[in-house]
Structure formats: structure tokens, C-alpha cells
Amino acid sequence: MDYYSRRDFLKTAAAGSTLALGSGLSGSVFAEKKSEKQAQYGLVTYQWAKDWDLPTLLKNCETANVLGVEVRTTHAHGVERTLTADQRKEVAKRFADSPVTLVGIGSNERYDSPDPIVLKKAIADTKDFIKLSHDVGGTGVKVKPDSFHVGVPENVTIEQIGKSLNELGEFGAGFGQQIRLEVHGKCAHLPTIRKILDVAVHPNVAICWNCNKQDLEGAGLAANFAMVKDRLGATTHIHDLIHNPYPHKAFFELMAGANYTGWLMLEEGKQPETDTVAALAEQRKVFDKMWAQAQDS
Numbered sequence: 001m002d003y004y005s006r007r008d009f010l011k012t013a014a015a016g017s018t019l020a021l022g023s024g025l026s027g028s029v030f031a032e033k034k035s036e037k038q039a040q041y042g043l044v045t046y047q048w049a050k051d052w053d054l055p056t057l058l059k060n061c062e063t064a065n066v067l068g069v070e071v072r073t074t075h076a077h078g079v080e081r082t083l084t085a086d087q088r089k090e091v092a093k094r095f096a097d098s099p100v101t102l103v104g105i106g107s108n109e110r111y112d113s114p115d116p117i118v119l120k121k122a123i124a125d126t127k128d129f130i131k132l133s134h135d136v137g138g139t140g141v142k143v144k145p146d147s148f149h150v151g152v153p154e155n156v157t158i159e160q161i162g163k164s165l166n167e168l169g170e171f172g173a174g175f176g177q178q179i180r181l182e183v184h185g186k187c188a189h190l191p192t193i194r195k196i197l198d199v200a201v202h203p204n205v206a207i208c209w210n211c212n213k214q215d216l217e218g219a220g221l222a223a224n225f226a227m228v229k230d231r232l233g234a235t236t237h238i239h240d241l242i243h244n245p246y247p248h249k250a251f252f253e254l255m256a257g258a259n260y261t262g263w264l265m266l267e268e269g270k271q272p273e274t275d276t277v278a279a280l281a282e283q284r285k286v287f288d289k290m291w292a293q294a295q296d297s
Contacts (some may be wrong), residue, residue, distance in 0.1 A: 038261060039255065039256075039260050039261055039262060039263070039264055039291060040067070040068055040262075040263050040264070041066060041067075041068070041263070041264055041265070041266075041283075041284055041287045041288075041291075042066060042067070042068030042069060042070065042101075042103055042235075042263040042264070042265040042266070043061060043066050043068070043069050043070075043265060043266050043280065044069075044070045044072065044106060044237060044265045044266060044267035045057065045069055045070065045071050045072045045075055045077065045106070046072055046106070046267045046268070046269070047268060047269055047270070047271050048266065048268060048271060048272070048276055048279075048280065049061075049069075049075070049077075049276075050072065050075045050076060051075075051076050052076055052077060053076050053077055053078070054077040054078065054079070054091065054094060055094070057069065057071075057077050057100075058094060058095070058098045058100050060276070060277045060280070061100045061280075062098065062099055062100055063277055063281070064277050064278075064280035064281040064284060065281060065284050066100075066266075066280055066281075066283075066284050067099050067100050067101060068100065068101040068102075068103045068263050068265065069100060069101070069102060069103060069265075070103050070104050070105070070106045070142060070235060070263075070265055071102065071104075071105060071106060072106040073105065073106065073107055073108060073129070074108075079091055079105065079132070079136060080132070081125070081128045081129060081131075081132050083132065083135075083136075085135070088132070088135040088136050089135075091136040091137075092135065092136045092137040095136070095137050096137065102136060102137050102138045103138065103139065103140070103234070103235060103263050103265070104133055104138040104139055104140040104141055104142060104177075104178075104180065104234075104235065105129050105132060105133045105138055105140075105141045105142065106142045107125075107126060107129045107141055107142060107143055108144065109122045109123075109125055109126040109129065109143045109144065110122060110143065110144040110145065110146035110147075110185075111123070111143070111145065111146075111160060111161045111164035111165065112145060112146045112147045112148070112149065112157050112160070112161060112185075112187070113149075114149050114151075114152050114157075119160070119164065122164075123164055123167060123168065126141065126143060126168055126179075127168070127171055129141045130168070130171060130172045130175050130177045131175060133175075133177050134175040134176060134177055138177070139176065139177065139178060139234060140172070140177050140178035140179065140180050140233070140234060140235065141172065141177055141178075141179060141180065142180045142182050142208055142235065143165075143168070143179060143180065143181055143182065144181070144182050144184045144185060144187075145161050145181060145182075145184060145185060145187035145192075145193070145196060146184060146185040146186070146187060147185050147186040147187065148186050148187075154192075155195075158192070158195050158196055158199060159199055161187070161196050161199070161200070162195075162196050162197075162198070162199020162200040163199060163200075165179060165181060165196070165199075165200035165202065165205045166199070166200055166201065166202045166205065168205070169200065169202030169203070169204035169205040170202055170204070172204050173202075173204040177204075178204055178205075178206055178233055178234055179202075179204055179205045179206070180206055180207070180208040180233045180234070180235050181193070181196070181197075181200070181205065181206065181207050181208060181233075182207075182208045182210055182237070183207060183208065183209055183210040183212060183214075183215075184210060184212075188210070188212045188214045189214050189217065189218075190214065190215065190218075190224040190225075190227050190228055191218070191227065193207060193227075193228055194227050194228055197228065197231050205231075206231050206232060206233025206234070207228055207231050207232060207233055208233055208235050208236060208237060209225075209228075209232065209236045209237065210237045210267075211236075211237055211238050211239055211246045211248070211251065213246075215246075215251075216247070221247060221250055221251065221254070222250075222254060225251075225254045225258075229254075229258050232258070232260060232262065233262065234262040234263060235262060235263050235265055236255070236260070236262060236263065236264050236265065237265055237266075237267040238251075238264050238265065238266060238267070239266070239267065239268050240266070240268045240270070240283065241283055241286045241287060241290060242282070242283070242286060243270075244268065248290065249290060249293070249294070252264075252290055252291055252293075252294035253294045253297045255294065256291070256294040256295045256297070264287070264291075266280070266283060
């Protein structure tokens with residue numbers, strides 16, 4: 001399996017083990033920049049941070065030197081559409097006063113439903129998330145495609161999803177917010193995503209690669225990546241770099257070859273057995289090494 005084992009980490013971590021806790025700077029010797037713009041490591045507050053309120057989230061991410069977050073709706077940090085104007089200003093100020101960047105909002109909105117009322121609500125709710133992200137200082141909103149339905153031809157659903165994304169891309173552009181389509185659900189096969197993108201032609205619509213098992217199907221990872229790399233967005237979801245068997249090393253080489261300068265963000269369902277902040281700091285150090293290796297390959 002092409003993944004970075006804990007044994008590999010322990011053999012090499014000593015060379016870069018000084019972590020600049022709380023400094024906002026990477027203490028790893030592996031973090032040498034190859035260009036002015038560099039892909040950055042961040043956290044999706046999916047499971048590892050779902051129970052942290054906003055001050056705790058900012059403090060823990062700063063301690064772990066993970067300086068970007070995609071905040072999930074419904075989680076304890078409370079960055080929600082129900083926030084008042086003053087509360088939104090307070091959230092924006094907290095991030096402005098912190099080294100941690102609010103990369104965007106992780107919504108759960110999707111555009112596959114054959115029920116026009118459900119679809120209309122999903123689009124309206126997404127527009128509310130776009131406004132929220134703008135108000136609190138984010139740069140985009142993550143959305144989903146998401147499924148196919150009995151009795152509805154797949155091409156009809158694909159067309160509907162794509163047209164919905166075009167509407168949202170246009171709306172989001174007015175607020176400086178990218179629409180980030182997570183490669184997710186029954187639409188997670190990259191040929192399906194490509195078909196959606198061929199309909200969703202608005203330049204403000206991009207994909208959030210999600211490191212799914214479907215990425216390895218068909219002609220394989222490299223071919224699937226090539227199919228959609230022209231539409232990569234500012235956020236990419238990755239997994240546990242030590243324990244998850246996804247071929248992150250090969251994927252990082254593809255991303256480095258594409259000169260990716262967005263956020264590579266941990267989204268992991270299984271929570272650490274030990275201290276989460278320490279585990280997050282460990283992941284950051286592994287990321288620094290793996291990304292540097294990918295740039296050298």
C-alpha cells in the first residue's frame with residue numbers, strides 16, 4: 001500500500017521535529033517553499049473538531065500549527081446561517097485576530113432531488129451560506145452533487161445539478177465566494193463529476209477532490225485526476241496520512257505536478273485514540289514531509 005506508515009514517520013520525524021507551537025510558522029525542515037505560492041495544510045471540522053467551540057477551535061489549530069479551517073455546519077463552533085449581523089462580525093474578528101484562516105463553510109446542500117420544492121430550498125439555503133461565508137470572512141462554500149433516483153435518467157439529474165451550480169456560481173461570484181463541489185455520494189465517480197462540470201461551466205464553480213476509493217477505479221488515479229484537474233478548487237479533502245490507505249503519496253505528486261496552491265485539508269471520519277491536538281500536529285509534520293517529497297519527484 002502506497003501510504004505513509006507510522007514507522008516511516010518515526011524514522012524521519014527527528015529531522016524536523018521542532019514544531020513552532022502557536023507561532024503560526026512551520027518548524028519542520030521539510031516545509032521549505034519551492035515557490036512563492038505553496039499548497040497549505042488545513043482541517044475540515046468534520047469529526048476531529050466537531051465538539052470544539054470557536055475559541056477552542058482557533059486555539060487548538062494554532063497549537064497544532066494547522067492554520068486553515070473549513071467549518072462544518074451543525075457543529076459546536078456555531079458558524080451558522082442563524083447568526084445575527086453582530087455575531088457574524090464577531091466571528092470575522094476572531095479569525096482576523098488569529099493566525100488561523102477561515103477557508104470557507106462546509107454545507108450539506110445538494111441538488112439531485114427530483115422534487116422541485118426540495119431543490120428550490122437547497123439552492124436558497126446555499127445562497128444563505130454564501131452570504132454567511134462572505135460575512136464571516138470565508139472565501140467559498142462546499143456543496144454536494146449528490147445521488148441518482150429511481151425513475152429519473154442519470155443525464156437528467158446531471159443536467160439539473162449542473163444548472164443549479166451555474167446559478168450558484170453566478171450568485172457566489174457577487175460575494176467573492178467560490179462554489180466547491182465535493183466529489184461525493186453516488187456522483188463520486190470522476191466520469192460523473194466530469195459530466196456535471198461540462199454542464200456547470202461557470203468559472204466560479206470548482207471541485208473539491210475528496211480522496212475517495214472511486215478515484216482508483218477505471219483507468220486509475222492518474223487518469224481520473226487528469227479528467228478533472230482543470231477545475232480544481234481552493235480546497236481539497238485528504239485523510240489521515242499515517243493510517244488511511246488512500247495513496248496520498250501518488251496523489252500529492254499529481255497535485256504538485258499540477259502546481260496546486262490551494263488548501264489540502266484533513267477530513268477524517270475516525271477520531272484519534274489519543275489527544276486530538278497532538279494527533280493533528282503529528283499529521284501536519286507528516287504533511288510537510290510528504291508535500292516536499294512530492295515537489296521533488
